[in-house]
Amino acid sequence: xxxxxxxxxxxxxSPAFDYALLAExxxxxxxxxxxxxxxxxxxxxxxxxxxxxxxxxxxxKAPALPDLVxxxxxxxxxxxxLRLAGENNVxxxxxxxxxxxxxxxxxxxxxxxxxxxxxxxxxxxxxxxLMITVEPxxxxxxxxxxxxxxxxxxxxxxxxxxxxxxxxxxxxRAAGTFSxxxxxxEDMLVSLEAVLPDGTIVHGRNLPRTSTGPxxxxxxxxxxxxxxxxxxxxxxxxPCPNEKIYCSYAFETVELALEAIRGLIQAGARPAVVRLxxxxxxxxxxxxxxxxxxxxxxxxxxxxxxxxxxxxxxLAAEYAHKQGAVAAGSAPVERWLKTRFNIGISxxxxxxxxxxxTIEVSTSWTNAAPLYHAMQKAMLGVKGTxxxxxxxxxxxxxxxxxxxxxxGFPPGDKAEYYKRLWSAAMxxxxxxxxxxxxxxxxxxxxxxxxxxxxxxxxEALRRIKSALDPQGIMNPGKLGxxxxxxxxx
Ligand SMILES: Cc1cc2nc3c(=O)[nH]c(=O)nc-3n(C[C@H](O)[C@H](O)[C@H](O)COP(=O)(O)OP(=O)(O)OC[C@H]3O[C@@H](n4cnc5c(N)ncnc54)[C@H](O)[C@@H]3O)c2cc1C
Numbered sequence: 001x002x003x004x005x006x007x008x009x010x011x012x013x014s015p016a017f018d019y020a021l022l023a024e025x026x027x028x029x030x031x032x033x034x035x036x037x038x039x040x041x042x043x044x045x046x047x048x049x050x051x052x053x054x055x056x057x058x059x060x061k062a063p064a065l066p067d068l069v070x071x072x073x074x075x076x077x078x079x080x081x082l083r084l085a086g087e088n089n090v091x092x093x094x095x096x097x098x099x100x101x102x103x104x105x106x107x108x109x110x111x112x113x114x115x116x117x118x119x120x121x122x123x124x125x126x127x128x129x130l131m132i133t134v135e136p137x138x139x140x141x142x143x144x145x146x147x148x149x150x151x152x153x154x155x156x157x158x159x160x161x162x163x164x165x166x167x168x169x170x171x172x173r174a175a176g177t178f179s180x181x182x183x184x185x186e187d188m189l190v191s192l193e194a195v196l197p198d199g200t201i202v203h204g205r206n207l208p209r210t211s212t213g214p215x216x217x218x219x220x221x222x223x224x225x226x227x228x229x230x231x232x233x234x235x236x237x238x239p240c241p242n243e244k245i246y247c248s249y250a251f252e253t254v255e256l257a258l259e260a261i262r263g264l265i266q267a268g269a270r271p272a273v274v275r276l277x278x279x280x281x282x283x284x285x286x287x288x289x290x291x292x293x294x295x296x297x298x299x300x301x302x303x304x305x306x307x308x309x310x311x312x313x314x315l316a317a318e319y320a321h322k323q324g325a326v327a328a329g330s331a332p333v334e335r336w337l338k339t340r341f342n343i344g345i346s347x348x349x350x351x352x353x354x355x356x357x358t359i360e361v362s363t364s365w366t367n368a369a370p371l372y373h374a375m376q377k378a379m380l381g382v383k384g385t386x387x388x389x390x391x392x393x394x395x396x397x398x399x400x401x402x403x404x405x406x407x408g409f410p411p412g413d414k415a416e417y418y419k420r421l422w423s424a425a426m427x428x429x430x431x432x433x434x435x436x437x438x439x440x441x442x443x444x445x446x447x448x449x450x451x452x453x454x455x456x457x458x459e460a461l462r463r464i465k466s467a468l469d470p471q472g473i474m475n476p477g478k479l480g481x482x483x484x485x486x487x488x489x
Contacts, residue, residue, distance in 0.1 A: 002039035002040075002042045002043050002062070002065055003039070003065075003319060004067070005010050005060065005061060005062045006061045006062070007061075007062050007063070007064050007108070007363075008056050008061050008062070008063055008064075008066055008267045008446075008486070009063050009064055009484070009486040009487050010062075010063070010064035010065065010108065010109070010110065010178075010486075011064075011108050011109045011476075011477065011484070012109075013060055013091075013109050013110065013111075016244055017067075017088070017090065018096075018206065019037060019067040019068055019171055020037070022068065022084070022088060022090065023035050023037055024067055024083055026070055026081060026084065026112075028159020029072075029077055029080045029081055029084070030070060030071065030072055030073065030077050030081065031034070033071075034066050034070060034071045034072065034077075034118075035068055035069070035071075036068065036069045036070075036075070037067065037068055037069075041069045042065050042066050042067070042068075042069060042113075042257070043062065043065070043111075044069075045066055045095055045098070045105075045107075045115055046061065046062045046063065046064060046065050046066060046106065046107065046148065047063050047098065047103070047105070047106055047161075047366065048098040048100040048101070048102075048103060048104060048105040048106065048114075048344075049099050049100060049101050049358060050063075050100070050101060050102055050103035050106070050443065050444070050445060050485065051101075051106075051350075051355060051357045051418070052103065052414075052415060052418055052445070053103060053106060054350055054421040055350065055414050055415075055418075056220035058350060058351070063103065063108075064106050064107050064108050064110065064112060066107040066110055066111060066112060066113040066410040067110045067111055067112070068111070068112050068113070069112075069113045069115055070113070070114050070115065070119070071115050071116075071117065071118045072114065072116070072119060073118050073119060074456075075193065075195060075201060075227045075231040075232065078114070078119075078195045078229050079195045079199040079200075079201060079398075080199065081112070081114065082196075082198070082199050082228075082229065082473075084194055084198035085111070085112055085197075085473055086197055086198055086199070086471060086473060089471055089473065090111045090112060090240075090473065091107065091109040091110065091112065091473050091474075091475075091476050092111060092112045092113075092114055092197075092473055092474055092475070093105060093106070093107040093111070093112070093113050093114065093117070093225060093370060093475045094113075094114050094116060094118060094134070094171070094225040094229050095113050095114060095115045095116065096117075096137065096164060096165035096167050096168030096171070097117070097139065097163050097164050097165050097168060098163075099163045099164040099168065100168065100172060100224075100389070100440075100441065100443055101357075101440045101441075101443070102440055102441060102442060102443025102444060102445045102446050103443045103444030103445050103479075104172070104224045104225065104302050104441060104443030104444065104475070104478055105225075105443075106444060108444070108476055108478075108484065109476050109477070111473075113460065114229060115137075116135075116136050116137035116165065116167055116229070117137040117139075117165070118137060119135035119136055119167075119231065120134075120135055120137045120139065120142070120165075121134070121135050121138070122134050122135075122138070122146055123135065123232060123304075125152075126206075127149060127150075127152075129206075130152075130236060130237050130238065130239075131190055131206055131234050131235065131236060131237065132147065132152075132154070132234065132235055132237050133206070133232055133233070133234040133345030134166050134232070134233055134235075135167075135231070135232060135233075136163050136164075136165060136166060136168075136170075136229075136230045136231060136232065136233060137166075137167060138151075138165060138166045138167075139162070139163075139164075139165060139166045140156070140158065140160070140161040140162065140163075140165065140166065140169070141161050141162040143166055144156075144157070144161065147237055147341075148240065149248050150238060151240055152237045152238060152239060152240060153234075153236075153237065153238050153239075153240050153241070154235060154237055154238075155176070155178055155181070155183070155188065155238055155272075156174070156176040156182065156185060156188060156235075156350075157174045157176040157177050157178050157340075158175070158177070158179070159172055159177065159340060159341060159343065160343075161176075161341065161404040162341060163388065165294045166233050166235070167230045167233060169185045170189060170192060170220065170221055170230055170233055170238025171220070171222070171223060171224050171225055171230055171441075171489055172224060172439075172440070172441040173185060173186060173206070173221055173222035173396050173439065173441060174224065175401070175438065175439035176438055177273055177275075177393065178272040178273055178301075178395065179393075179394045180265070180270055180271055180272060180273070180274050180395055180396075181270045181271065181272035181303065181304070182272065183392070184439070185221070185235075186221050186328040187236075187237075188220075188235045188236045189218065189221060189233070189234075189235060190204075190206050190207075190208075190234040190235060190236060191203065191204030191205055191206050191217050191219075191234045191456075192204060192209075192217045192220055192230055192231045192232060192234065193217070193230070193231050193233075193234045194217065194220045194227075194228045194229060194231060195228050195229045195231055196227070196379060196468055197227075197228055197365075197468065197469040197471070197473055197474050201231075202216055202217060202228075203217055203232070204216070204217030204218065206406070208392065208404065214256075215392055218489050219464070222441065223479075224441055224442060224443065224475065224478050224479055225475035225478065226465060226469070226474050226475045226478050226479050226481060227464070227468050227469060227474060228446075228468065228469070228474060233275075239383070241303035241304050242304075242305070242306065243303065243304065243306040243309045243484050244301065244302065244303045244309075245301070245302040245303075245309050245310070245313045246299075246300070246301055246330035246333035246334065246335070247299075247300050247313060247316065247317075247327070247329070248289075248292075248297055248298060248299045248300065248327075248328040248329060248331075248332040248333055249297070249298045249300075249316075249320040249325035249327055249328060250289070250291045250292040250295040250296070250297050250298075250310060250325060250326045250328045251296045251297075251298065251320075251323060251324070251325045252295060252296075252324060253296065254276065254278055254296045254369055254372065254392075255369045256323040256325070257276050257296050257298050257323065257325070257363045258276065258322060258365065258368050258369055258392070258400070259350050259463065260298070260319040260320045260322065260323040260325065261274060261276060261298065261319075261392075261395055261400070262365045263319040263322070264315060264316055264319045265396065265397055266370070266397050267315060267319070269315050269316065270312070270374040271300045271301060271302050271312060271316070272298065272301050272302065272303050272304075273300065273301035273333075273335070273336075273393075274298070274299075274300060274392075274393060274394075274395045274418065275299050275392070275393045276296060276297070276298045276391060276392040276393075277296060277297050277298075277390075277391040278296055278372070278389055278391065279294060279296055280387070280389040281389045281390065281405070282295060282296055282297040284389070285335070285336070285339070286332045286335060287361065288331075288335075289328055289331065289332050291326045291327070291328040292328055292332070295326075296488055297328060297332060298320070298325070299332050299333045299336055300316055300339075301360065302316075302451055303392060308320040313375055314364070314483065321331065323416070325330050334427040338352040349407060352439055353409060354406070354407055354408065354411075355384075355406075355408045355410055355414055355417060355418055355421070356405075356406065356407050357405075357418075357421070357422075358403060358404065358405050358406070358440075359375075359403075359404045359405045359406065359425050360401055360402070360404075360432060360437060360440055361375070361401070361402050361404075361423070361429045361434045361435060361436060361437065362394075362399060362400065362401045362402070362435045362436055362437075362438040363399050363400065363402065363432070363433070364398055364399040365399050365400065365436070366396070367399070367432055367433060367434065368399060368400050368402065370394065370432060371402060371428075371429065371432050372390050372392075372402055372404075373402060374428045374431070374432055375388070375390075375425055375428045376389075376390065376404070376430055377428075377450075378386045378424040378425060378427070379404070379406060379421060379424050379425055380421050381424060382408070382417070382421045382424050383411055383417075384408040384409055384410040384411050384417050384460050385406065385407070385408040386407050386408060387405065387406065387407040387419060388404055388405075388406050388410060389404070389405050390402060390403060390404045390405070391403050394438060394439070401438035402434075402438075403438075404425070406421060406425075408421060419489060422445065424488060426446075426449045426452075427446075430449065430452050430453070435453070436449050436452075436453050442478065442479045442480060443478060444477060444478055444487060445485065445487070446480070446486075447477070447478060447479055447480030447481070447484070448480070448488070448489050450479065450480025450481075451480065458480065458481075461479070461481065465481050
C-alpha cells in the first residue's frame with residue numbers, strides 16, 4: 001500500500017536498486033526480525049513532527065518513504081550495516097523517536113531508515129563520578145525514571161521528554177526546560193561513541209576535560225545524522241535535589257520582566273526554570289491567576305541546596321520588585337509542572353484545517369524585546385496568521401532564547417503559506433542579528449536559511465561532511481549541506 005502514496009518531496013535515485021537482495025544481506029547482520037520492507041513499518045518511519053509532514057499525512061500523502069527499516073541492537077551491527085550501505089551507495093537516515101520538528105528524520109532519498117529504539121540499554125551508572133553511559137535509542141522518560149530510581153536526575157526535560165531519545169537529544173543539540181541550572185545537552189555531554197559512514201568506530205574519553213586537540217566525538221553534537229550514527233552517550237548526572245522553591249511575578253511589560261531576569265542571572269543566580277510569557281500566552285496558560293491578568297508572567301523554579309536556593313529566591317524578589325512586579329505565588333509554577341508535557345491541542349487544530357508551528361531563536365539581552373516585536377509583526381503580516389505569541393526561556397548571562405507559537409488558517413495552498421510564514425520569521429530574525437535556531441535544530445526546513453546564518457562557515461561544515469562521508473549516504477538533504485530539489489524557499 002505504501003508504494004501507491006504520493007511522495008511529495010522524495011528525491012528519486014537512479015538506477016533502480018534491488019532492495020530485496022540488500023534486505024537478505026542485512027538480515028544476516030541483524031536477524032530476520034531486524035529488517036523490514038513492510039508498508040506499515042516504512043510509513044511509521046517516513047516522517048517526524050515537522051508540521052508540513054503532518055499536513056501531508058492528513059491528506060494521505062507521505063513526504064518520502066524508506067525502502068527498508070532496520071533495527072540494529074549493537075554498535076558492531078550499526079557498523080556492519082553502514083559498511084554494506086556504503087558498498088551499495090544506499091542512503092541511511094538514523095531515526096530516534098521522530099519527535100524532531102524540522103523534517104530531519106525524513107528519508108529524502110529513500111534507502112534505509114536505521115531505527116535505534118532497540119539500542120536502549122543503560123551501559124554504566126558511575127555513581128562516584130556522576131556519569132551515566134547509555135545507548136542512543138533510550139527513551140527520555142525511561143532515562144529519567146532509571147536515574148530517579150537510583151537517586152539521581154539527568155536534569156534534561158525537553159517538552160518532548162516522553163517521545164524522544166537520548167541519541168536524538170545529542171544529534172539535535174537539544175535543550176530542556178531546566179537548562180538554566182543543569183545546562184543544555186552540550187553542557188551535559190561527557191563523551192560519545194559514533195560510527196562513521198565507512199564503519200569506523202570513534203569515541204571520546206570519560207574524563208572531566210581534555211586538551212588534546214579538537215574533540216572529534218563532540219562533532220556529532222548537532223550533526224543530525226549527517227556525519228554518522230551515535231551509538232553510545234555518556235552524560236553528567238546530579239543527585240536528586242532535596243529542596244525546591246516555586247515563585248512567580250507579574251510585570252506590566254515584557255521589557256520590564258526581561259530587565260529583571262537579566263539582573264538576576266548576571267548577579268549569578270541559576271534558577272532551574274525561568275519562563276517569561278507575553279500577555280497572550282499568560283492569559284492562555286494561567287487564566288486563573290488574577291495578579292497576571294493583562295500582564296506578562298515570569299515563573300521561576302529553584303532547586304538544590306536549601307541555603308543556596310533561599311538566597312536565589314530573595315535575589316529574584318529584589319530584581320522583580322525593582323521593575324514594579326507583583327508577586328503571583330507558587331500556583332502558576334505548579335500549574336506549569338502539571339501541564340508541561342501536554343501537546344494535544346496542536347493535533348486538534350491541524351484537524352480543523354489550521355497550520356500550527358513553533359519557532360525558537362536566540363539573541364542577546366539588548367535585542368531580546370526588539371526581536372520579539374519584529375518577528376511577531378512579520379509573522380502577523382502573512383495573510384492567514386491569527387496568532388503569533390511568545391515566551392522566553394533558557395536564559396544566559398549574555399542573552400536568552402525566544403520561542404514563538406504560530407497558528408494560521410491559510411487562505412490557499414498550505415505549503416505556500418507555510419513557506420511564507422517561515423520566510424517572514426527567519427528574515428526578520430536574521431535582519432536583527434538573532435540565531436535562527438536555539439534548540440530544535442535545522443533538519444530539512446531550516447536548511448533553507450543556513451547559508452545566511454553561517455556565511456563561509458557553512459562551506460567549512462560541507463568540507464567536514466565530504467571528508468567523513470564522501471559518498472553522501474548519511475541523511476542526505478539535511479542541515480543545509482546540499483540543495484533539495486523539491487523543497488525550496
Ligand atoms: C511537542 C514537542 C516538543 C519539543 N520540545 C523540545 C524541547 O523542549 N527541547 C528540545 O531541544 N527539543 C524539543 N523538541 C524537538 C525534538 O524533540 C528534539 O529535537 C529531540 O532531540 C529529537 O529526538 P528524537 O529521538 O525524537 O530524534 P528524531 O526526531 O528521530 O531525529 C532527529 C534527528 O537526529 C538524527 N538522529 C536521531 N538519532 C540519532 C543517532 N543515534 N545518531 C545520529 N543521528 C541521530 C535523525 O537522523 C534526525 O536528523 C520538541 C518536539 C516536539 C514535537
